Amino acid sequence: MMKLVSVIVVLLLLLCSITSWGKKMRWCAVSEAEQKKCAELAKALVAVLPPAAVTAFARLSCVKAYSTADCINKIRDNKADLVTLDAGEVYSAVKQFGLTVVAKEIYRDGGCILAVAVVRNNSSLDMRSLQGSRSCHSGARWTAGWSLPLGHLLSRNLLPWAEDEPISQAVSAFFNASCVPGATTMAANLCFLCKGQRSYIRQKNFHCETSHSEPFYHNQGALRCLQSGAGDIAFVDHTALDSIDEREKDELRLLCTDGSLAPLSSFRTCNLGRGPGGGVVTRMNIRKIARKFLVAAQMSFGWRGRERRRFQLFESASFGGSDLLFRDVTEKLSVLMEDMDMSQVLGLDYVALLKGLGHEGSSLEDSVVRWCCISHAEQKKCEQWAISIKSDPLVCVKASSMSDCIEKIKRDEVDAVSLDATHAFIAGKCGLVPVVTEYYGEKCETSAGGGGHFESNELPPVYGVAVVRRSSKSLFFGSLADRRSCHGHMYSPAGWVLPVRHTLSTEHNNSAPCEPNKVYSEVFWKGCLPGGQGNLCKVCMGGTEEAATKRCADNHNERYYGNMGALRCLVGDPTGKSFGDVAFMEHHNLESNIERLNTSGWAEGWVTWDFELLCSDGSRAPLSQWKSCNLGAVPPNIVMTRPVLTARIYDLLMKSQDTTEARPDSGFHLFESQQYGESDLLFKDVTKCLVHTSHMDYRTILGNEFCSQAESIFNCTHSNILQFCNQDVCSIF
Structure with missing residues (x-):
């Protein structure tokens, strides 16, 4: 009884706040079955x-459309009010049509889905041999059916x-034939199998449309395309796998x-990545009443609804x-707060991926590569680099530290940077991927293809x-107790x-080895310790002239x-002050750096x-x-870079190396x-060449021993950049 009273109270509050509207909400349906459920x-x-x-805010009518794209147009033109879209379509609806997202679907594992590639169990395909095959996709620009694969x-x-x-x-050129519902205006071959x-x-006309009237639309349709023999591979999200009949599951496999x-049960470890699920969009001017309508509908008819x-x-x-109005696997709707940015709703990685794929209408943002520079000296070297490769536009973007570079890459403000092992470990945890090492x-051993492309089994x-x-x-x-130390920089290996x-000291037993x-x-x-604080900054000097900076900045300034x-x-500054007793550094170029103390x-x-x-x-x-007397291997x-950019960054680096x-x-x-007054700018000076490693995981490059130590340290050492990266859009709603 108390639950019923509380429901009525909430509904009356909603009524009081919007009685003046008295608006009928119009849901956009893309099939007869969806129209029936809406009614x-x-x-x-x-x-x-x-x-x-009901009069105030819960009157509902159903508007028929021939596709989700038609729904977006109808909502923009005030001929409909609400529709649920895949995250990729949500992005387009907001960025290109001026709509706003008011709710996200939340599933059993949170607000995200895993993209999976499904094939028949007798298939000879793998992820490296898809060219020329026939593909089935849940939808054009969809998270699991398009963007993540x-x-x-x-x-x-x-x-x-x-x-x-x-x-x-x-x-279209990569696959022999496809069914990508929603791709009617993209390329004819993408609709050939529909x-x-x-x-x-x-x-x-429902051919190749994002409508349930297209038999191969959505997750179920893509699986139907595969199981009917029309396609060789289906790109869907993991939530669709539960709906497959038990007798048929043995006939299908996932490509890893x-x-x-x-x-199929191994989707958590065998997938193509994770991205946001579906969302409900509307026009900006009715977003408040739309939210209240969704709250009322969920309170009555959701999984915990009274009715x-x-x-x-x-x-x-x-x-x-299946998946009419909402996905059937939806646990609840998370009604969003006012004025949330797209990166907050869909996640930084996903938004950057969509931009990279040209979802805003441009192809690879005019092919400009934005390189991250952390100091005045790096900026000067980068600008000379850009001049030396005139045919490939390179832009040099300033950041305050390597950690800042990682954040800027995540935010799509820069594209690439060369990182030391610890920062590479952090970047990998943040979703960035290797290009070269x-x-x-x-x-340097040239690969079979030649042309300055180097490969190596050992790094x-x-x-x-x-x-x-x-x-x-x-x-x-x-x-070493009570001595003065010099550390290179924060997170330096x-x-x-x-x-x-x-x-370091027999008086101190290193009681917190995971907290350097x-x-x-x-x-x-x-x-x-540049980037540190307290007594670990007291020996630092700061910068002067063009590179003026406060003491202990985490860069070459x-x-x-x-x-x-x-x-x-x-050795101390030129006046003989501000010096340390022990310096922790890398062995390479040590003798030449000592010579430079004099020549500089x-x-x-x-x-x-x-x-x-x-x-x-x-x-x-x-x-x-140093071979027998060292601290360990680095x-x-x-x-x-971000995953979608690896080929472009690799191409730039190989052309630069060749030039x-x-x-x-x-x-x-x-x-x-x-010549720029410092050492190891942009790349280490000891580098002989850049080796292709985009096919390797960052942990493989860094090695188990280093990764284990870094993991141990960051398990108990707070890191602002890791905290930033751990703002997981899949679990915060």
Whole structure:
């Protein structure tokens, strides 16, 4: 009884707030079955709600349309008010037609779906051999039926896409024939397999339309296309798999990204990615009453609705169809707050994917690549790079740190950056993918195709080392308490990750090895860890002139940043002040960097003999013995980007590599930084070439040992960039 009273109270409150409207809501239906369900919902609302409430906001009429695209037009033109769309269509409705999203469908696992590729169990296809096959898709620009599969194929460089053509043309040429409902105006081949009725009368033509009158429409239709033998592969979302008859499940398999096949039950590990589910759209001027209508309908007929016996909002079988008005697997509707941005509703990764696929009408945003630069020196080098490859537009975008670069790539403000191992690990956790890896071996091996494209089965690391002045005779591992430290930068593999593995001080037992900042703050008196805070910033200097910056900035503008910066920190500034006792850095180019201390005017008289390495066994060694006296291996830097851009970034880098190799006297060298006053700008100076690794997972490149250590650290060390990336649109509603 109390529940009934509370429902009535809420409805009366809704009534009081919008009595002046008295508007009839018009739902857009795309088939006879959907029209029938809509009509039953209208009757049910009249039957269970008080007459005054019905008059105020719960009168429902049903408007017939021939497709979801027709619904979008009707809503824009004030001929209908509401429709549920796939997330890809939601994006188009908002960005191109000025509509707004008022609710999201929430499923058993949250607000997102997994894209899966389904084939018959006797199929010889795998994800690398789809070219020339016949494909069935749930809908054009749909999350699981279009965007996520194409994003995966592009990320692995499996789908050729010329810069001057729309993605639909590339897909049409890639598959032998397809049924992509909604692609009627894209390319004829994308509709070749569809079975809907053809007619010259627009309202009677259902061939290749996003309507239940097209037999191969939606998830069920795409599976029907596959099972009938019309297609070889179906791209659908995982929620459709439960609806397959048990006897037929053994006849179907999932294609996995590693080239294997898996049973349908393995969709959580064998899928093409995750994206947002469906949403309800309307016009801006009626968004408030639309929200209240949806609340009333769900309170009455949702899974927990008081009147579920009268009508079930998320059930379609009794009307002779599936996924009518809403997907049948919907658990509830999440009615959205006012004025939420698309990236908040659909997620940053998904919005960036749609932009990359040209959902806003442009193909690959005019092919400009935006490279992330974290300092004035990097900006200067990047601008010279852009001049050296005039045929490929390169734009240099400023960021404050590597972490800021990762966020900017996620926000689609820049496209690519080369990241050290720790930041590459973070970027991988954030959904970015490898393009190439820096190669530090003796000689680059050209791939079979030649043309400057390099491949390697091994990716040599660099090594972290602890360097001290030879004159500091009392310094060893275990005796570093209350000393001054130099760390390169926050999250640096050699300066931040590796040192904490060693006994820095016997007085401190490294009680928190997964919290490097805490360990270093407790062990050292003070230091310079660019990007840090407190006593770990007191030795830092900041920047001057064009690179002026506050002390401890997490980029080259801080003169004690990076490998060269840690060495400067160890010897002190030109006045002999602000120096450290031990520097944690990478071994490469150490001797040449010592020479540059003199030639750059930073400090005079320093030679290699003036420095020694601290070994983990408590001994010391000359710099030349870094192979046996080091902190551990540091995996190579990785160029990372959003998945849809890997082919474009790879193409730019290969052309750049070819250009600089063919013009050695041009004055610009991709892997040299000395002329810009710093070291390791954009890429490490020790890099010999860039090796193709877009086919590899970032964890494979970094190795299990490093990934395990990074995982352990970030399990108990707060990271703002990881917190930003973990704002999961799939679970926050």
